[in-house]
Amino acid sequence: MRCSATNGRTEATSDHGRSAPARARTKASFSGVAPGVGMSKGEPAVSLFVNAVMAQWRMGKQSSGMQACLRKVLSELPDQACGLLLGELLQVKVLPDATPGIQAYFPMHHRRQARIRHIMHPRERTQVLLVLGASHFEETPAEPLEDQLRAQFERILPYLRDPKARSERVGVQQERRADNWDRSALDRRLAFLLAKGPER
Numbered sequence: 001m002r003c004s005a006t007n008g009r010t011e012a013t014s015d016h017g018r019s020a021p022a023r024a025r026t027k028a029s030f031s032g033v034a035p036g037v038g039m040s041k042g043e044p045a046v047s048l049f050v051n052a053v054m055a056q057w058r059m060g061k062q063s064s065g066m067q068a069c070l071r072k073v074l075s076e077l078p079d080q081a082c083g084l085l086l087g088e089l090l091q092v093k094v095l096p097d098a099t100p101g102i103q104a105y106f107p108m109h110h111r112r113q114a115r116i117r118h119i120m121h122p123r124e125r126t127q128v129l130l131v132l133g134a135s136h137f138e139e140t141p142a143e144p145l146e147d148q149l150r151a152q153f154e155r156i157l158p159y160l161r162d163p164k165a166r167s168e169r170v171g172v173q174q175e176r177r178a179d180n181w182d183r184s185a186l187d188r189r190l191a192f193l194l195a196k197g198p199e200r
Contacts, residue, residue, distance in 0.1 A: 047075070047079055047082065049079045049082035049083055049086070050071060050074045050075050050082055052082070052086060053074055053082050053085050053086060054067065054070065054071060054074070056086055057070075057092045059071075062094060062134065062137075063134065063137060063138060065137050065138060065142075066094075066132065066134065066137040068142075069137065069142055069145045069146055069149065070149065072146060073146050073149040073150055073153065076150075077153070077157075081153075081157055084157060084160040084161060085156075085157075085160070087160060088123070088125045088126075089125065089126065089127040089128055089160055089163070090126070090127075090128045090130065090156065090160060091122050091123055091126040091128070091129050091130070092129075092130045092131075092132065093120060093122075093129065093130070093131050093132070094131075094132045094133075094134055095131060095132070095133050095134065096133075096134050096135065097133055097134070097135045097136075098133045098134075098135040098136040098139055099133055099136075100131055100133060101133050101136045101140075101148065102130075102131075102132055102133070102136065102145070102148045102149060102152055103130075103131050103152070104128055104129065104130045104131075104152045104155055104156050105128070105129045105131070106127055106128040106129070106155075106156070106159055107127050107128070107159070107163065108122055108126050108127050108128070108129055109127065113129075116129060127159075127163060128156050128159060128160065130152065130156065
């Protein structure tokens with residue numbers, strides 16, 4: 001099953017195999033936050049916050065598959081969670097190839113992120129950089145993509161809600177565990193970007 005966009009709505013060919021535990025974990029990251037729109041019989045309701053996030057991230061320039069997957073996962077979040085994703089601490093960049101897939105880097109002020117800062121040139125206020133590989137969304141089925149997005153939001157949202165409540169050590173340890181799976185490929189991609197020059 002792959003995500004598809006039809007007449008501005010997100011649709012899926014099947015609802016079988018969706019990861020309810022992954023959705024529950026992401027929502028659990030927001031215990032104490034008032035819920036907004038949510039899922040209804042497998043079809044996400046779309047709030048103004050979701051549309052605002054999609055517009056701010058300039059998803060209209062991306063493939064219909066990327067748009068559909070993001071819209072579906074964002075629609076599972078409370079409105080206040082989407083509101084946090086609109087804040088200036090988060091920045092989203094899309095790379096043309098599949099590496100690094102879907103990966104968040106934070107906190108950006110930490111020395112371990114110096115290489116990412118040098119190559120990606122995030123905004124001065126950015127503390128969380130979410131990088132999406134465009135080809136990854138074309139090559140990967142919808143369900144794994146959605147679970148990967150949920151996993152990254154599960155990491156990002158608590159930090160955005162209260163960066164001071166989570167120490168730099170915890171954030172870096174989580175980031176290290178998350179990207180160890182493809183560190184060599186990421187290093188190759190970063191070396192290529194460094195040789196090519198900063199993204200414009």
